[in-house]
Structures are given as structure tokens and as C-alpha cells.
Amino acid sequence: MVKAIIFDCDGVLVDSEIVGLDDVVVYLAEHGFEWDAKHLISTFTGMRDDVFSAALRAEYERILGRPASDAEAHALFEGLVDKRRAKRDTLQPVPGAEKSVRAVKALDGIRTAVASSSRMVYLDRKLKHCGLWDYFAPDVYSAEAVAHGKPAPDIFLYTAERIGIDPADCLVIEDAHHGVAAAKAAGMAVWGFTGGGHCFEGHGETLSEAGAARVVEHHDVLAAMLGQIDRQ
Ligand SMILES: [Mg+2]
Structure with a gap:
């Protein structure tokens, strides 16, 4: 039985994965990288900075x-x-994100939280910028607080502990395969979400393969599904 909905932030609530992405591809090309936007998204989305920077350095040394x-x-x-x-400054919420959050907040007895790979200082800024902070505070948790970033289960287990809900009773909404894998490793149910601006064709299949029980393409659909979660 679902007693808590845990949202990933980037790519689910806040459409941040796409911000500056084209400029990053050009910048990396100037340094000899052959990483296009699709490669960056499919390989690194949902990772903590330290894991990404280690991979970046390894490729740079190869070059x-x-x-x-x-x-x-x-x-x-x-x-x-x-x-x-x-x-x-171009950052926007994922279209319809507030609708899904409101749908969950309207339910009795369902806890909500945000569990993210992003640093707390950025989480605070992004969620406030998009008008979503007050829905979740103080239950906004950063992987900074745990030993291992996604795809390790640490941040989801930590979040469950903080909100006092058994991991088996948590449902996670995730846009990244590393995040889906992390939620599964934590023993949680997880739905994939592909409504972010960075999601390319085939992204949903990647999330399914990582273990997402279902894949939802837009917050309009997610809001309707979450609004009935206490009856499932
Ligand atoms: Mg994400």
C-alpha cells in the first residue's frame, strides 16, 4: 500500500536537465569530447556531481x-x-508539475518528499524559483547527506527514514534510469516519467528496462493517476 510519494527533482518537478545542455555539448566538443546531448542525458542524468566529474575526468584523460x-x-x-x-534564469518547472504535486497533497494520509542528487543549495534555489518549495519543505533531501549517490539506494532509504515510512510503502517518480535503479534497490515501487524537455525517443523504454513499473509521459496523466493512488 502506498503511504508516501517521493519525487525526484530534476527532470520531474524542475525542467533543469535541458538548461544549457546545447552549450555544454559545444564546450565539451571544444575540449575534444564527442559527447552529444543524447549521450549526456542517457549516461549521466540523475547522477551526483562527484560521480559525473569522475567520468568526465576519465574521458578527458583518454582524449x-x-x-x-x-x-x-x-x-x-x-x-x-x-x-x-x-x-x-531560463529554468522552468516541468509543464504541469504543480498539478501532480497538488493531486498528491489533496490525498489524506499520503506523505510527500523530494529526493535528489542535486546539492541542497541548488535544490532550494530551483524549487523556490519554480514555486514548488513550499509544497514539500522541510521534506526535501539531497544525496549530499548520504554516502553514495544514485544508482545506490542511499538517498531513497534516507528519505524514507526521515519521513517515517517503510520503503516498501513508498512510490518514487523518476526520470533517470540511475534513479529508477536506486529506487528499486531501496525496495520501493517506481514509476518512470518522461515529461521533461530532455527526454528523447526511447527514454521510456530505458526507464522500463531499469525497473519502472509504468512510464508516464506528462503531468496531466500523472496527476490523474496519483490522485487515485490511495485507492490502488
Ligand atoms: Mg532526475
């Missing part, structure tokens, strides 16, 4: 044909972050 210094690796990563930061 250079030698180890990169810490300064070089840091400069590469910070340059990439700057590209996204430059476009952060």
Missing part, C-alpha cells in the same frame, strides 16, 4: 592520452558548470 592534473580536471568541470549557470 589527452595522459593523466590530467587536478587543476585541469577542476577547470574542465567548472567551465561546464558555468555554461549551465549562465542559463539558469
Whole structure:
């Protein structure tokens, strides 16, 4: 029985995965990378910064044909972050996100939370910018607080503990296959969501393969389904 709905933030509530993405692809190409937008989304979406930056450094060293210094690796990563930061004022909620959140909030006896790979300082800023913070606070949790980022189950187990709900009674809404895998590893039910601006053709199949029980393409549909979750 579902007693809590746990939302991922980026790509589910906040349409952040697409922000600055084209600029990042150009920036990486200037440094010899052959990573297009689809590769970036399918490989790294939902990962914590430290996991992504390690993968970035490994590929950079392959391109250079030698180890990169810490300064070089840091400069590469910070340059990439700057590209996204430059476009952060364009950030929008995922279309219809508030509708799904309101549908869940209208239910009796269902807890809600946000569990994200994003750092807390950014989570705070993004959710407030999109008018969604007050629906969840104080139950907004960052993977900064746990040992291992997604696809490890840590952030979801931590969230369940904080809201006092058994993991088996939690339903997670996730847009990334690493997030779906993390929720499954935590023993939770998980639905894939493909309504974010970054989701390309075939994204839903990827989420199903990772273990999503169903895949929902838009918040209009998700809101209707979540609005009846206490009767399922
Ligand atoms: Mg996400």
C-alpha cells in the first residue's frame, strides 16, 4: 500500500536537465569530447556531481592520452558548470508539475518528499524559483547527506527514514534510469516519467528496462493517476 510519494527533482518537478545542455555539448566538443546531448542525458542524468566529474575526468584523460592534473580536471568541470549557470534564469518547472504535486497533497494520509542528487543549495534555489518549495519543505533531501549517490539506494532509504515510512510503502517518480535503479534497490515501487524537455525517443523504454513499473509521459496523466493512488 502506498503511504508516501517521493519525487525526484530534476527532470520531474524542475525542467533543469535541458538548461544549457546545447552549450555544454559545444564546450565539451571544444575540449575534444564527442559527447552529444543524447549521450549526456542517457549516461549521466540523475547522477551526483562527484560521480559525473569522475567520468568526465576519465574521458578527458583518454582524449589527452595522459593523466590530467587536478587543476585541469577542476577547470574542465567548472567551465561546464558555468555554461549551465549562465542559463539558469531560463529554468522552468516541468509543464504541469504543480498539478501532480497538488493531486498528491489533496490525498489524506499520503506523505510527500523530494529526493535528489542535486546539492541542497541548488535544490532550494530551483524549487523556490519554480514555486514548488513550499509544497514539500522541510521534506526535501539531497544525496549530499548520504554516502553514495544514485544508482545506490542511499538517498531513497534516507528519505524514507526521515519521513517515517517503510520503503516498501513508498512510490518514487523518476526520470533517470540511475534513479529508477536506486529506487528499486531501496525496495520501493517506481514509476518512470518522461515529461521533461530532455527526454528523447526511447527514454521510456530505458526507464522500463531499469525497473519502472509504468512510464508516464506528462503531468496531466500523472496527476490523474496519483490522485487515485490511495485507492490502488
Ligand atoms: Mg532526475
